[in-house]
Amino acid sequence: MTANRILPAIAVGLILLFLAFPILVVVIVSFSSATYLTFPPPAFGLKWYAAYFGSADWLRPTWLSLWVAGAVVILSTTLGTLAAIGIARLPRALRLPVTGLILSPLIVPVIVVAIGIYYAFSRYGLVGSPFGMVLAHTCLAVPFVVTSVSASLAGIDPRLEQAALSLGATPRATFFQVTLPLIRPGVLVGALFAFISSFDELVVSLFLSGSGAVTLPRRMWDDLRFQIDPTIAAVSTLTVALTVLLMAGAHLLRRRSEQVRTTASSSAP
């Protein structure tokens, strides 16, 4: 009986090790003091972090990626939240094609999106421009905002909005004082996803970066073509730390909004 339980537990443990181990190795290598890539490191140090923070070649793409991701968040969250509210009230005949268009970047292979955008943007002079990068990344980020906000909207009790309207609130006031506070966690989660999707995006950047809009993943990619020194491990560790922090935030936020919703609906009647 115990063997029946121990063997599967070992198998699952090994698979989980397979999942987590490669990332742990990158984190450990980033703290290596060796001048080349070796594992386990002979000694630990912050050499490769110093190399990263001391190099304008690394910091310039980092600032560009943060700037692009910030602009993508503002654009995709604004457009996506308004659209999600609109879609919920659209007649059915229009709702299907509109959601199909907006969510399609989730299933269209990203190489097809990337070369399509490259094909058009190269005619408008938008290749090698941070502005063009923001436009392209926004299209890829919008599905995350719309799905997240739509899920929040679906959880709202419509009677709350009806109550506000019947008590004399204008539609505008109802939106800002009732609807928006209720969907705020969904909007925030969508914004975090949008940030990460742009900050980590590589395939579109490979075509659109040119020489004027080299993002951090693009810079890492170029570096990996020639060498794999541990600077990349340090950069990787920093980006992993940033995304894990943001995703954990999104995860907690979503959980809390679910709890709020269940307590609100259980106390409603």
Next chain:
Amino acid sequence: MRAVQKTMNPMPLLLTAPLVLFMLAFYAVPVVSMLMRSVSDPTWTVANYAALPDDPVFLKVFWNTLVTSLIVTVGTLLMGYPVALALVRAPKWAPVILILILLPFWTSVLVRSYAWMVLLGRHGLINESLLAAGLLDRPLRILNTPLATQIAMTHILLPYMILPIANALRQIDPSLARAASGLGASPFATFRQVTLPLSMPGVAAGMLLVFVLALGFYITPAMVGGPREITLSMLISQQVDQLNWAYAATLSAVLLATALGLIAVCYRLPGIRSAFRMNAR
């Protein structure tokens, strides 16, 4: 149409229009106009498609892409099902298991592919440990082979298999398994005849998701894969670099049609839609 106009409030349209126009201008029209090159170059023609069945490069690359996706789908299924089962059956360990699944899931594909370069390289962790243990005389060549692509893609896509299966397992009424064992079924018979069949919608959703995502993989095979065993995405990228737009557009249309066709067919399977719902990242 008239009935719609009469009752329709213009507000939803005004709210949706900015995003729809944005997506049309910077995404849909660019992608469609690129795809049109496959039928309008050099003149209006279907010759680009008609040439594909006799094109050895396309056939080899398309076959390689399908085989890679299939191997990765089977690999993630074999490794994902036990983890999904543990996630649902061992609530005490569930938070730890979930963190170990989500940590790689939240890490970018670029970083995860790089991690496999570090592990599989000629002087990588695996070769160095096997050499140090005396199990090898000289380093194995794993990096830049199809095997490296398959390992790294299995790693990257594993969470997409685990999450829908766990979701399907969670929806199974636990009293069914209790009834089966109460009626004398062994734990294995209970699993095989009750749990496994009821989890099939999750398995189908996970397989579809992993296969379709694997079809479009570009970064990972380009970084860790073999120089000759390229995928459809890599061939498309090469053709764009050579400004061979008609061919790139034709290949893109084939890739897109394969992905959408699979989704359309599988969406008719019973239960797969509900299994999918949880999964929008």
